[in-house]
Amino acid sequence: MLIPITREKFEQLIPLTGTAAQYRYYAGSWPDFLRKLLISFLGVVVIWLLGEITNSGGATVSLFAFIAGLYWLWSPVYWATRRNSSYRRFPYAGFWRGNVLEAFVSEELLGTEETVNEYGELVIVENRERRINLQVGDKNGFEIQIQAPLLRLHRNIKPGQVVELLALSKDPDLERISKVTDAYIPQLDIWVSNYPVLRRDIFVEVSEELSGRRRKRTKASSSRRYSRL
Incomplete structure (x- = not known):
């Protein structure tokens, strides 16, 4: 599911100046x-x-x-x-909701350092970091991989869980997604991100508002279906 949002809401979610986080x-x-x-x-x-x-x-x-x-x-x-x-700088954005397709942990090389051991020999030390990798997608065939530093909370992420993020595009119809923000998993109330792009409190409000609308539409559809029966 991809729902376009207004420019005003977009600028609230990603403010110009840095947030506390x-x-x-x-x-x-x-x-x-x-x-x-x-x-x-x-x-x-x-x-x-x-x-x-x-x-x-x-x-x-x-x-x-x-x-x-x-x-x-x-x-x-x-x-x-x-x-x-x-x-x-992206003119258009949309609220995207999909599911976790796959979750796995990898070890990434961040860089190397040269040091000298106790014998006076030059030793190259590799700086590595464990990272969580999420393959997420929706029913329309859109898929993307998200990677972030691994936290203990991430161990509870499982395939099938709902994931939400902001999708950015240069196209008014959001047909081509150029960039995505940090991802939110409402079932666990946790975030997967390398950098906290979003105002997370506002994003959660948008998520809850859209979820409420979706539930209302589902109930209304069910009522109409039963009334016809």
């Missing part, structure tokens, strides 16, 4: 925070040195140094806003 995503862990602090410090030092070399005005140098010094604070908002813009 998106800020936390880009703020990262404690090592990520320390890395941002280091970048902020180095930025202040570089700007100060350039100001000394070029004899630039004190107010200008102070302003840029202030901005660089707060990189650790504003950078998550910047990167979240930029990522949201990559979704909001």
Whole structure:
């Protein structure tokens, strides 16, 4: 099932500026925070040195140094806003509901690091992450695979369960889906996502509203059928 949504609702679901969940995503862990602090410090030092070399005005140098010094604070908002813009550039969107066709776990290579062991030998260490893979589809033949970091809650996902997401397209009739967002499994009330694209509270409201309408249509259809009998 694919139901078009208005542009207004689409922009509510994917706001321009980063949400709290998106800020936390880009703020990262404690090592990520320390890395941002280091970048902020180095930025202040570089700007100060350039100001000394070029004899630039004190107010200008102070302003840029202030901005660089707060990189650790504003950078998550910047990167979240930029990522949201990559979704909001699609002019059309629809609420999609299908089913889990298959669920399996894989191990993905994130990168490699070179280090030296206790014998002084160069060793390449692989950074791997376990990920959940969902093959989802609907009765119209649309299928797509969703992948995300594996969480303990994901072990309860089974084929046949309902899955919902937002489908983005450049076509007014949504015939070609160009991109999808994080997926929601209402039966378990859990999400499968790499990045929290959606305002999840609003998406759940849309899901419940559409489910209510569907139940009403089913009841009305059943009533008409029985009345004819």
